[in-house]
Amino acid sequence: MEIAQAPATHRLQPGAPSQEDIDRYRALSANAAAGAAVVATSARGRDYAATVTGWLPVSYDPPTMLVSLYGESRIGEAVSTSRFWTLSLLTRGQQGIANWLASPGTPLEGLMTQVPFRRGEVSSAPVIDRALAFFELETVATHPAATHLLVVGEVRAMGTLASGRDVLDPLVHFGSAYHRLSR
Amino acid sequence: MEIAQAPATHRLQPGAPSQEDIDRYRALSANAAAGAAVVATSARGRDYAATVTGWLPVSYDPPTMLVSLYGESRIGEAVSTSRFWTLSLLTRGQQGIANWLASPGTPLEGLMTQVPFRRGEVSSAPVIDRALAFFELETVATHPAATHLLVVGEVRAMGTLASGRDVLDPLVHFGSAYHRLSR
Numbered sequence: 001m002e003i004a005q006a007p008a009t010h011r012l013q014p015g016a017p018s019q020e021d022i023d024r025y026r027a028l029s030a031n032a033a034a035g036a037a038v039v040a041t042s043a044r045g046r047d048y049a050a051t052v053t054g055w056l057p058v059s060y061d062p063p064t065m066l067v068s069l070y071g072e073s074r075i076g077e078a079v080s081t082s083r084f085w086t087l088s089l090l091t092r093g094q095q096g097i098a099n100w101l102a103s104p105g106t107p108l109e110g111l112m113t114q115v116p117f118r119r120g121e122v123s124s125a126p127v128i129d130r131a132l133a134f135f136e137l138e139t140v141a142t143h144p145a146a147t148h149l150l151v152v153g154e155v156r157a158m159g160t161l162a163s164g165r166d167v168l169d170p171l172v173h174f175g176s177a178y179h180r181l182s183r
Numbered sequence: 184m185e186i187a188q189a190p191a192t193h194r195l196q197p198g199a200p201s202q203e204d205i206d207r208y209r210a211l212s213a214n215a216a217a218g219a220a221v222v223a224t225s226a227r228g229r230d231y232a233a234t235v236t237g238w239l240p241v242s243y244d245p246p247t248m249l250v251s252l253y254g255e256s257r258i259g260e261a262v263s264t265s266r267f268w269t270l271s272l273l274t275r276g277q278q279g280i281a282n283w284l285a286s287p288g289t290p291l292e293g294l295m296t297q298v299p300f301r302r303g304e305v306s307s308a309p310v311i312d313r314a315l316a317f318f319e320l321e322t323v324a325t326h327p328a329a330t331h332l333l334v335v336g337e338v339r340a341m342g343t344l345a346s347g348r349d350v351l352d353p354l355v356h357f358g359s360a361y362h363r364l365s366r
Contacts, residue, residue, distance in 0.1 A: 059329030
């Protein structure tokens with residue numbers, strides 16, 4: 001076995017992190033490869049939607065998923081106070097939608113006018129057309145975690161809207177950019 | 184805008200899912216692209232480690248991450264009852280390690296004898312050599328979610344052990360197989 005490089009470990013103290021701690025963590029955690037998805041909900045007559053990489057299938061029994069949302073964000077407030085929400089997993093061809101719904105300054109009015117979507121049968125929330133898979137979820141728990149809320153939901157409806165080669169072509173985020181899988 | 188296909192929505196009732204519900208959910212949730220990582224801890228003089236795709240960076244302030252583990256598993260029991268644990272993000276060249284540590288029948292003795300690793304400075308838990316990034320975490324919360332435990336940890340140490348082209352080459356899981364990113 002080869003001699004390992006000396007590890008360059010950066011330590012953090014419990015309590016408030018320094019700016020350097022945060023900057024280094026941002027850079028290191030950007031190494032998390034993750035599928036891009038859109039989380040959406042409808043509340044008080046409006047649609048809310050945002051691109052997320054912080055989501056997970058959690059359990060098969062019952063089918064349960066999780067999304068991690070910044071607590072102070074509109075989408076965080078909307079999802080955590082709604083009964084139902086959706087996750088639409090994006091394909092590589094949907095990078096434009098991912099970019100649009102990840103913009104910090106997305107408008108509250110007209111957010112979805114140029115995004116092709118339908119309404120979930122159970123949730124009435126937006127489900128992105130051509131999604132690799134979609135899930136309609138009912139919140140069963142919400143847990144604060146630092147600046148974020150972990151919203152746990154049970155699947156009430158699901159399906160796929162992708163076809164052809166799109167079904168093999170997820171949109172993947174890694175290192176602050178979008179990528180596709182190698183064929 | 185083109186006419187969308189009729190959605191093929193599969194509905195689930197609250198309560199115990201049917202076998203068909205679970206089978207369909209397994210297939211649809213396999214569309215979650217995710218970076219492969221190794222979660223590890225040391226407890227009672229033993230090392231525990233397992234390949235996971237259910238993990239997330241959660242927050243920058245303070246740096247916080249989450250791992251989702253089957254509650255009845257050895258690794259779930261070990262991580263949820265230990266103070267410290269590690270996440271090592273794998274590169275494409277580490278698929279052999281990912282396969283080994285994902286095997287249902289991994290032995291308790293000799294689990295790590297063929298896995299190159301070092302011990303975290305803070306946690307004393309295994310950190311996989313050449314990891315794209317590693318994080319040593321201290322548990323701050325544990326939340327049951329269906330069959331799983333969501334273990335939330337604050338980062339106490341972190342770094343990278345990868346070099347050269349490995350830093351651009353995460354190991355990605357999608358559709359029940361490992362993949363690399365397109366260049």
